Amino acid sequence: MLSRHEYSTWSYLVWFFFINTAVVIILQWGVNLENEVWNSFGFVWQIVTTGNKVPINEFFILAIVYFILIMLTNRFWFASQLFIDMSIIITVAERFKMVSRSETIVPADMNFISGGNAGDLTSWLPDDAVAIITGALLLIIITTAISMILGHRDTRRGVVYTKNVAIRWVSRLMAAVLAMAFLAAFVMSMASIGSWSNTLITYFGDSPKLWDSKIDAQKNGTAIGFARLVNPKIMDRPTNYSQKTMEEVATRYSKSAATLNASRSREVNDSTVIYVLSESFSDPARVPGIKLNKDVMPKIRAIKNSTTSGLMLSSGYGGGTANLEYMALSGMSLVNFAPSLSSPYQQLIPGAKWTPTFNQLWNDSNAYAFHPYMPNMYSRNVNYKKFGFSQFWTLKPPDIISPQDKLGTSPYVSDKSTYTAVLNSLKKDKAGQSYFYQVATMQNHMPYNNYYPNNEITVESTTGTPLPAKEKSAIETFAKGAEYTDDYTQEFLDELDALDRPITVVFYGDHLPGVYKTAAKDENNSLALHESDYFIWSNKASGIDNRAAGESATNSAYTSPNFFAAQLSEHMNAKVSPFVAFLGQLHAKVPAMEPAVVNKIQGWTRIPEGQALYVDNQGLYIDVSHADKETKQLLEDYKLIQYDVTAGNQYLKNLDFMSVKQ
Structure with missing residues (x-):
């Protein structure tokens, strides 16, 4: 029988890095229709082979999401599996839309679904949809089994643990809320040239390819490509704008x-x-x-x-x-x-x-x-x-x-x-x-x-x-x-x-x-x-x-x-x-x-x-x-x-x- 022990914080950090990198690769698989495995791994590996730092942006934005899940659940392995499951579901949807329309999921698709058009999503389903869904379910089962085994071996009662329940809840919620606020601020400003978040991703090599969402996701990352379209600044409001003026x-x-x-x-x-x-x-x-x-x-x-x-x-x-x-x-x-x-x-x-x-x-x-x-x-x-x-x-x-x-x-x-x-x-x-x-x-x-x-x-x-x-x-x-x-x-x-x-x-x-x-x-x-x-x-x-x-x-x-x-x-x-x-x-x-x-x-x-x-x-x-x-x-x-x-x-x-x- 496998021995049980309390995992150290350093162990969690290593697993956090490994799982987050795996999710980056999974999401890239959804936007690559040719040489999927090679191109998906290659997106991350280019940091080593060419010195291109652009994958850091993708890793960073996904790491914030991952951290929020961990703080909300206070269970590292459960949050990790939830994070992986979400990425698999998203990448399957990306794959379907890529095959049917050769474009990625964009924020406007959320308006499409909320507008009562969810039934039309069947138009995204390719001929091999059953095979892809079956493969995705198999991957979820395998990763769930691994997570359960690792979680069973880990005797740590929570990522954040103190005997004082109130302090435990407050600290976790504060961390989650602050991370959510940071993520929201990051995403809502990243499309504005000169903003702090745009400056940051540009420093790490982000180069928008806005003529084609597919190419943008392949070159800059699936999450980054989606996030940059969430809140583009359209125009500054004219000072005298009003109904009377118009x-x-x-x-x-x-x-x-x-x-x-x-x-x-x-x-x-x-x-x-x-x-x-x-x-x-x-x-x-x-x-x-x-x-x-x-x-x-x-x-x-x-x-x-x-x-x-x-x-x-x-x-x-x-x-x-x-x-x-x-x-x-x-x-x-x-x-x-x-x-x-x-x-x-x-x-x-x-x-x-x-x-x-x-x-x-x-x-x-x-x-x-x-x-x-x-x-x-x-x-x-x-x-x-x-x-x-x-x-x-x-x-x-x-x-x-x-x-x-x-x-x-x-x-x-x-x-x-x-x-x-x-x-x-x-x-x-x-x-x-x-x-x-x-x-x-x-x-x-x-x-x-x-x-x-x-x-x-x-x-x-x-x-x-x-x-x-x-x-x-x-x-x-x-x-x-x-x-x-x-x-x-x-x-x-x-x-x-x-x-x-x-x-x-x-x-x-x-x-x-x-x-x-x-x-x-x-x-x-x-x-x-x-x-x-x-x-x-x-x-x-x-x-x-x-x-x-x-x-x-x-x-x-x-x-x-x-x-x-x-x-x-x-x-x-x-x-x-x-x-x-x-x-x-x-x-x-x-x-x-x-x-x-x-x-x-x-x-x-x-x-x-x-x-x-x-x-x-x-x-x-x-x-x-x-x-x-x-x-x-x-x-x-x-x-x-x-x-x-x-x-x-x-x-x-x-x-x-x-x-x-x-």
Whole structure:
């Protein structure tokens, strides 16, 4: 028979470390679908192999939870088994969601369950659910048996033990409450750049991957990935925010809309509108320090010269696509958000109660989205439903995009295929009805690995220092892809021109590709590396004179995506909502804006104390602190509007602020 004795505090500490590490590994298993065991152990072992300290963050936050359980139960082995059981249950749920949707469990899922949708969780169950559950139960049985054996050998009556029962209870409860308070403070502030907890996890290597919850959990830890989404700071509350103030704002811009609408003849939703976010599309010829042997966008350049067009100031470089998409659809700007809100699609929209977007001027059944990639990227599959899109075509069911042809050895669906899918849908649309299309392409997505055979495009440095071979190859590959986009976009517009229904297209590149490493080293190139191309174009059936609309457009040389709705309405001579009327007035004063960001390929970091960038129609910096009274009023009203919609009491919801009055 095994001997029994009282375990020492040091023994408990060793077991605490071992069990907590095991739980970290168990939770990582749930978010790894390939090489699960290797990758799960490797997440912890990287501290030794590469010196990466990021697992410390995961260990730390889970250790607090573990400690709380121990204090509440005062039984080390019972608390340990409870901790292990919880981790197994969570990792099974993570596994199911990963298999079915390729995304992790996020805080918004708690709202989903509490909202009476728990029955829909069966949609997470994969084909091998029974096998996984059986394995999990077997693991629980084994670990329970081990815990019982170890607990039986341990004669210690409690982790905290004194003869005075009152002192024992008070000390345990105080320890548990203090730990809970610390955990709450840690989690509630960890998403705020500059906070103590964010500084701590950043010190240990945390690097948010907010475009994909799966990658974030795999790289930074499952618990950390979940916790960072619990309480993102959205905006600072404007000092004069109140119901009365918002009613005054609504009245002010309702009058502006009424004045504007009196001279406009069209309804924007009487036409089909297509927003085309062209992945990474931009003109390589504008990048400082390089020269190509040919113009790769002559057709789009010609289109731009004959309609409303210009340069779009992008908040991203090499990544951040969904941020530009969000601004284009919502009319909100990242300039107004707190630096901690790096990705509205991941941090804001899943938990938002009201998400007004431009497409909602059309009937929900007439709003479609196309993206030839994974539906869960940036949580689009969830967010698009909130935005009011009735169907979303991707590479996965239920609506699979077709065709899916690719170019050369590229892994991405070509722009030609994406445009064909949109055209096929348009031709099926009911006659006499108008639609809104949100299209996000993938052809020119990173990386750029010499996909195209016989690529005749060459690039050279104009600085006297040759480009590194890898950078040179990547730029040439991107440039060839941009040339294909140039051809396919012209073909797409030609097809739209042949359709007997009014159609207007807003085309824009979301950001530059992250291939210009040499140019990016020079801070003086920051603005140039944040300028992509855009145009607004209407087909013949719309009856709109593109050239005349372009010549009369307000401040079109520079823009940012939050102004597209106002520019589109102006291009079409269409009536506007009070909100779009406001955007038009602001765009006339401040043509373009972007938040303070640090450029990182496939990532972005907001600068806590950084100055947002505002530019005029010549691309020159605007010092808004010295702006005129009207401009300052508009910028303050923008903060009030955005706060009310995203973080406030949503007074504007019942004031028809987003509606176009007939």
